[in-house]
Amino acid sequence: MRRTVLIDAPSNLGLRPPVPGAVPGCYKLAGALREQGLLRRLGALEGGVVVPPRYDLGEWQEGDGDFHAAAIAGYTAKLAHRVEGHVRSGDFPVVLGGDCSILLGAVLALRRVGRYGVAYLDGHGDFRHPGNVAVSGPVGAVAGEGVAQITGRGPAELTDIDGLRPYVRDEDVSLLGIRDVDEDQEELTGLGISHTRVGEIRRRGPDAVAREVLGHLQTPPLDGFWIHLDADVLDPSVMPAVDSPDPDGLLTDELRALLGPLAASPRCVGVNVTIYDPDRDPEGSGAVLLADLLEDVFAQP
Numbered sequence: 001m002r003r004t005v006l007i008d009a010p011s012n013l014g015l016r017p018p019v020p021g022a023v024p025g026c027y028k029l030a031g032a033l034r035e036q037g038l039l040r041r042l043g044a045l046e047g048g049v050v051v052p053p054r055y056d057l058g059e060w061q062e063g064d065g066d067f068h069a070a071a072i073a074g075y076t077a078k079l080a081h082r083v084e085g086h087v088r089s090g091d092f093p094v095v096l097g098g099d100c101s102i103l104l105g106a107v108l109a110l111r112r113v114g115r116y117g118v119a120y121l122d123g124h125g126d127f128r129h130p131g132n133v134a135v136s137g138p139v140g141a142v143a144g145e146g147v148a149q150i151t152g153r154g155p156a157e158l159t160d161i162d163g164l165r166p167y168v169r170d171e172d173v174s175l176l177g178i179r180d181v182d183e184d185q186e187e188l189t190g191l192g193i194s195h196t197r198v199g200e201i202r203r204r205g206p207d208a209v210a211r212e213v214l215g216h217l218q219t220p221p222l223d224g225f226w227i228h229l230d231a232d233v234l235d236p237s238v239m240p241a242v243d244s245p246d247p248d249g250l251l252t253d254e255l256r257a258l259l260g261p262l263a264a265s266p267r268c269v270g271v272n273v274t275i276y277d278p279d280r281d282p283e284g285s286g287a288v289l290l291a292d293l294l295e296d297v298f299a300q301p
Helices: 025-035 038-042 069-088 100-113 130-136 146-150 185-191 198-204 206-217 252-264 285-298
Strands: 004-008 045-049 092-096 116-121 173-178 194-197 224-230 268-274
Touching: 004 025, 004 038, 004 069, 025 038, 025 092, 025 268, 025 285, 038 285, 045 069, 069 092, 069 100, 069 268, 092 100, 092 285, 100 116, 100 146, 100 224, 100 268, 116 146, 116 206, 116 252, 146 173, 173 198, 173 206, 173 252, 185 194, 194 198, 194 206, 198 206, 198 252, 206 252, 224 252, 252 268, 252 285, 268 285
Parallel strands: 004 045, 004 092, 092 268, 116 173, 116 224, 173 194, 224 268
Antiparallel strands: none
């Protein structure tokens, strides 16, 4: 039986300020879920905290590229070292963010170990990069560039650490739960990057979609796959406490049914959870929802 290890990665460096002079509250995600007893409920070992640098935009202005790039690069290397050690030991890391930029640390770790895929559960395509700024707008917030950067699109400082670009190949990514109107769909289709919209998941059934994804992600030449779980894949009616609460997302039971088969696969090597912002959730209902979901899907039997 694999040991589940709970690791905090409370970095908010990849998000824009919610209002001028404030910092994104998603760095409190890990604390909010631990307050729900997640360590005990998962039957997990304590993996500690990878402490991020300070959130400080300094003199950054639009057009300057990704803000916090150097800080994120350094943090990515630190987090990758922690995750790599556990993956090589056969552990199952559950990494609590933070924003989506923490995924860079996970995929860099896996790239050092072998060839891995990513099941990317997110309400958005996260495919902004320097090559499509005319359509998507200028780069800046790394959290909105996740799929682009893990597949090697973006500054080498972030996408080519240790000369390992790309961390994940285009054909080894499966986006699940993007909104039906997502602007990145045309480019993703042209590049052959698999993506399944909410409407299609609902039409075909989340279990069937998950098993189709598994048909690819758990077979050679892949050594396994990682799950990226962004809370904004959920509909705002059940999860409003995110920075981009776009309508027409998955409902809780749909997400549970989608995650279940993925998490049960012996080829799944870990998961990260991102974007839930306790500052936007004074009642803490989002933390309860996520903790319950993670226990249902990832707890040791």
